[in-house]
Amino acid sequence: MRDILSTLIPRLGRSGTDSDRSDAETSERPASDRSVDGDVSAGDPAVRADGGVTDQRRSTPGRVIDAVDDRFGSDFVESLPFWGPPFLLMGLFVYGAIVWNLLISLTDFTNFGSPDYSDLDFEMYTRALSDSGVISATANTFILTIAFTVATLVVGLCLAILIDRGIRFENTFRTIYLLPMSLSFVVTAQFWLWMYNVNNGILNIAIGVFGAGPIDWIGNPSVVLWAVVLALLWQFSGYAMVVYLAGLRAIPTEHYEAAQVDGASTLKMYWRVIIPQLKGATISAAVVLMVFALKAFDFLYSLVSGYRPPNGADILATKMVRESYGNLNWAYGAAIAIILFALALAIIGPYLVYEYRRGHL
Amino acid sequence: MGDVILDNVTKRYADVTAVDDMNLDIHDGEFVTLVGPSGCGKSTTLETIAGLTIPSEGTITIAGVDVTTRPPKDRDIAMVFQNIALFPHMDVHDNMSFGLRLRDYASDEIDRRVASAADILQIEDLLDRMPDELSGGQRQRVAIGRAIVREPAVFLMDEPLANLDAKLRVHMRTELQRLHKELETTIIYVTHDQAEAMTMSDRIAVMNEGHLQQIAPPLVCYDQPANLFVAGFIGSPSMNFVDGTVRATEIETEGFDVEFDPSYVDELGEGDEVTVGIRPEDVYPAEDAGELANPTRPIRARTDVLEPMGDEIFVYIILRGEDASDTDADTGAAGAASAHGVDELLMSVEPDSTLTDDEDLEVVLDREKVHLFDTASGDAVSHDIVHSGSVGEQRSAWEGG
Numbered sequence: 001m002r003d004i005l006s007t008l009i010p011r012l013g014r015s016g017t018d019s020d021r022s023d024a025e026t027s028e029r030p031a032s033d034r035s036v037d038g039d040v041s042a043g044d045p046a047v048r049a050d051g052g053v054t055d056q057r058r059s060t061p062g063r064v065i066d067a068v069d070d071r072f073g074s075d076f077v078e079s080l081p082f083w084g085p086p087f088l089l090m091g092l093f094v095y096g097a098i099v100w101n102l103l104i105s106l107t108d109f110t111n112f113g114s115p116d117y118s119d120l121d122f123e124m125y126t127r128a129l130s131d132s133g134v135i136s137a138t139a140n141t142f143i144l145t146i147a148f149t150v151a152t153l154v155v156g157l158c159l160a161i162l163i164d165r166g167i168r169f170e171n172t173f174r175t176i177y178l179l180p181m182s183l184s185f186v187v188t189a190q191f192w193l194w195m196y197n198v199n200n201g202i203l204n205i206a207i208g209v210f211g212a213g214p215i216d217w218i219g220n221p222s223v224v225l226w227a228v229v230l231a232l233l234w235q236f237s238g239y240a241m242v243v244y245l246a247g248l249r250a251i252p253t254e255h256y257e258a259a260q261v262d263g264a265s266t267l268k269m270y271w272r273v274i275i276p277q278l279k280g281a282t283i284s285a286a287v288v289l290m291v292f293a294l295k296a297f298d299f300l301y302s303l304v305s306g307y308r309p310p311n312g313a314d315i316l317a318t319k320m321v322r323e324s325y326g327n328l329n330w331a332y333g334a335a336i337a338i339i340l341f342a343l344a345l346a347i348i349g350p351y352l353v354y355e356y357r358r359g360h361l
Numbered sequence: 362m363g364d365v366i367l368d369n370v371t372k373r374y375a376d377v378t379a380v381d382d383m384n385l386d387i388h389d390g391e392f393v394t395l396v397g398p399s400g401c402g403k404s405t406t407l408e409t410i411a412g413l414t415i416p417s418e419g420t421i422t423i424a425g426v427d428v429t430t431r432p433p434k435d436r437d438i439a440m441v442f443q444n445i446a447l448f449p450h451m452d453v454h455d456n457m458s459f460g461l462r463l464r465d466y467a468s469d470e471i472d473r474r475v476a477s478a479a480d481i482l483q484i485e486d487l488l489d490r491m492p493d494e495l496s497g498g499q500r501q502r503v504a505i506g507r508a509i510v511r512e513p514a515v516f517l518m519d520e521p522l523a524n525l526d527a528k529l530r531v532h533m534r535t536e537l538q539r540l541h542k543e544l545e546t547t548i549i550y551v552t553h554d555q556a557e558a559m560t561m562s563d564r565i566a567v568m569n570e571g572h573l574q575q576i577a578p579p580l581v582c583y584d585q586p587a588n589l590f591v592a593g594f595i596g597s598p599s600m601n602f603v604d605g606t607v608r609a610t611e612i613e614t615e616g617f618d619v620e621f622d623p624s625y626v627d628e629l630g631e632g633d634e635v636t637v638g639i640r641p642e643d644v645y646p647a648e649d650a651g652e653l654a655n656p657t658r659p660i661r662a663r664t665d666v667l668e669p670m671g672d673e674i675f676v677y678i679i680l681r682g683e684d685a686s687d688t689d690a691d692t693g694a695a696g697a698a699s700a701h702g703v704d705e706l707l708m709s710v711e712p713d714s715t716l717t718d719d720e721d722l723e724v725v726l727d728r729e730k731v732h733l734f735d736t737a738s739g740d741a742v743s744h745d746i747v748h749s750g751s752v753g754e755q756r757s758a759w760e761g762g
Contacts, residue, residue: 252444255448257411257446258442259448260413261413262439262459263460263464276450277448
């Protein structure tokens with residue numbers, strides 16, 4: 001690392017001033033930097049003595065770099081080669097793409113050709129607001145996100161508490177529950193598609209034993225969304241369990257004992273002492289789960305192998321892709337994407353603020 | 362009404378017996394400390410009293426009620442934990458009142474009790490703070506307050522001061538004693554720190570490897586330890602031990618001989634192997650031995666290292682053998698002996714002593730304070746080889762008076 005820096009710095013036009021500068025600033029720069037800037041040791045009193053006049057002999061680029069460093073921190077320019085490339089890539093392909101998408105959503109771009117940036121308006125957004133397809137997709141997105149997140153957290157918490165009670169084969173169970181998490185959405189979708197099959201799916205066979213059903217899990221618009229939630233719950237409850245398990249392990253045994261001595265039953269002990277202490281675990285698991293719910297696109301796509309999810313299961317993500325790539329309504333698809341982005345931001349934003357306040361960011 | 366009786370309590374785990382046949386009879390209002398090295402079973406004993414662990418055998422009676430298999434909440438006890446265990450999501454008031462709220466006390470009764478406990482512990486202005494806003498000492502007070510508000514028959518404390526810094530620990534020690542005086546409730550206290558045990562307790566129960574070694578008032582444990590373990594564990598720095606053999610008129614050890622009449626002690630006869638125990642403060646430089654009624658003959662020695670403590674100086678001395686007459690020829694031998702740590706004694710002297718490192722001197726032992734232990738069993742056989750009688754007689758003298 002030092003080698004790269006020492007070859008870069010002369011190229012930045014400051015080689016002539018390095019030794020002077022390091023002496024002028026040794027007192028305020030961390031010791032580790034000295035060897036980078038020059039070859040003069042900090043302890044040399046003869047050189048140190050003329051430190052006060054060095055600035056007048058600086059070259060112009062050197063002064064610019066100093067000014068930038070003063071503004072953004074002492075190593076801003078020197079560390080540029082390390083954070084610069086990822087910063088550029090992220091900026092261009094993530095944030096740049098979001099801005100570009102926003103721009104497209106303000107045009108009337110459809111079909112093949114190029115977007116016309118001269119006439120920007122919010123027409124696509126007003127169209128989305130009056131489109132019953134978008135409104136029901138938004139409602140479905142909300143239902144999916146909230147139902148899936150809450151159900152997964154509850155199931156994960158219960159599993160974590162059961163496993164934390166010191167049962168036998170604890171590690172085996174933990175692995176078994178976590179395993180679905182490693183599957184791709186596509187695989188999960190295929191599994192559950194077979195299990196949901198109206199005629200010979202295992203679920204209908206199972207409830208048929210009790211005389212119920214058969215239920216058309218995928219075909220019935222009022223059931224399909226819950227079927228999707230169930231499949232996703234199966235896939236992600238193991239993840240919530242692991243997060244909760246880590247939280248439970250961080251609570252000292254004495255808290256359980258203190259609660260018992262104070263007179264709490266097992267239920268009250270968990271409800272009033274243990275679960276409130278899992279707030280942090282709940283928040284971090286919830287954020288991850290909600291993000292997964294928002295991008296459940298791949299799951300729905302694989303369920304029907306196409307852009308048109310079963311009736312009653314259309315969410316913003318599928319609607320967005322269908323409008324763009326199916327109907328070539330690029331601007332309209334972009335507008336839906338921005339709506340989805342705003343929703344995601346509304347979820348992530350408060351979390352980021354919370355973490356920032358606690359000093360974790 | 363807070364007497365606690367442990368009757369043959371044994372706790373076995375899969376591969377180890379943590380507590381073996383423990384019998385304790387703790388009176389109402391007593392402050393009893395369970396003390397011992399880590400792993401000696403003292404915490405397990407406390408857990409069985411608390412109900413957090415069910416003993417494998419034996420019965421536990423609290424306030425006249427057999428509670429052996431009852432859950433903790435039905436035992437009329439409150440416990441203070443080593444890591445304090447305040448609930449981080451509740452403020453001080455809620456932490457203290459948690460047990461009362463679970464038991465559905467009226468809210469004005471809860472407030473009254475919390476206020477009175479806060480007053481005793483001087484934490485009135487902390488009641489609406491969260492635990493992470495408190496210092497270590499304040500948290501400890503809150504933890505004690507949580508126990509006090511319950512007004513239990515027995516307080517159980519599991520090393521409550523272990524996580525505090527040294528100065529605060531000494532301070533809280535005094536506070537706990539004051540609290541005990543004020544509440545007059547039974548306290549069973551677990552610690553590995555013999556100084557805590559000595560300073561606070563009415564009685565100390567010394568434990569080792571799951572067995573109760575001795576239960577007695579602190580000074581009795583100090584002056585009349587029941588066996589080698591108690592003698593070595595109680596007192597800091599610990600007692601000097603030297604292996605010896607009983608002879609017709611003396612006990613012979615490698616470094617010195619102590620005049621002794623074996624007929625004083627029934628259990629001992631000529632040729633028996635004994636361990637001689639002498640506390641550092643009962644070893645004197647020969648010139649200061651004037652006031653001693655029954656000193657040993659002077660023992661030739663050489664100082665090794667001095668540890669000034671302020672109020673006293675600990676001097677490590679190397680014994681050179683009584684027969685060593687040729688000092689010049691002998692210096693080398695003494696040096697070699699010290700290198701092996703053979704026959705080193707610790708002596709405590711007045712702070713105005715002029716002793717220096719590597720100085721030749723003669724020391725005497727106070728024979729009235731020499732302890733004898735049976736080397737094989739470790740049991741004490743005598744705590745005073747002058748006036749003597751066996752341990753049994755000495756102990757009955759203590760119990761009588």
